Amino acid sequence: MEYRETEIKGVYVIEPRVFTDDRGYFMEAFKQADFDAHIGHVDFIQDNESMSSRGVIRGLHYQKGDFAQAKLVRVIKGRVLDVAVDIRKCSPTFGRHVAVELSDANKLQFFIPRGFAHGFLVLSDVAIFTYKVDNVYAPQAEAGIRWDDPALGIDWPVEGMDILTSAKDLKAPLLRDAVLFD
Numbered sequence: 001m002e003y004r005e006t007e008i009k010g011v012y013v014i015e016p017r018v019f020t021d022d023r024g025y026f027m028e029a030f031k032q033a034d035f036d037a038h039i040g041h042v043d044f045i046q047d048n049e050s051m052s053s054r055g056v057i058r059g060l061h062y063q064k065g066d067f068a069q070a071k072l073v074r075v076i077k078g079r080v081l082d083v084a085v086d087i088r089k090c091s092p093t094f095g096r097h098v099a100v101e102l103s104d105a106n107k108l109q110f111f112i113p114r115g116f117a118h119g120f121l122v123l124s125d126v127a128i129f130t131y132k133v134d135n136v137y138a139p140q141a142e143a144g145i146r147w148d149d150p151a152l153g154i155d156w157p158v159e160g161m162d163i164l165t166s167a168k169d170l171k172a173p174l175l176r177d178a179v180l181f182d
Contacts, residue, residue: 003038014109044132055161059119060145067141068114078127079103080120088115088181115181144172
């Protein structure tokens with residue numbers, strides 16, 4: 001696998017080696033020793049999967065305090081625009097984001113450390129999104145930021161789409177009003 005750190009320290013795009021032939025393809029989706037050597041050790045404890053249709057925006061989500069989560073995300077069917085926003089108040093990249101297209105065709109993965117809000121927009125008719133996390137889901141610690149907060153400057157390619165998001169995400173605060181990481 002090739003590990004490429006983005007312009008925000010600690011956020012990585014990971015490109016697996018894919019071997020194809022007449023039967024299809026094979027790839028290693030995760031190898032702990034390689035991950036540790038390139039990024040550092042993360043104890044992933046759970047794998048999650050979601051299915052969404054075109055125009056669905058999930059996020060920008062995170063968990064606060066002791067329940068913060070690092071995530072390793074990828075798409076196994078379809079295409080999404082995946083976004084990580086640095087919400088660490090003391091970070092030199094506070095408020096900046098990284099956006100990457102993840103798809104079943106490019107097989108890229110995106111590592112998002114603790115201290116980031118995360119979300120994605122489905123670009124294909126359907127997308128199956130899977131991710132590893134290093135901490136349990138804790139409803140009392142969940143938080144979010146509005147996906148369309150102008151202060152973030154995220155270029156969501158939503159033109160011509162019917163956007164669908166949850167009521168909870170529509171009520172999320174702007175970055176300036178959110179609970180952040182120190």
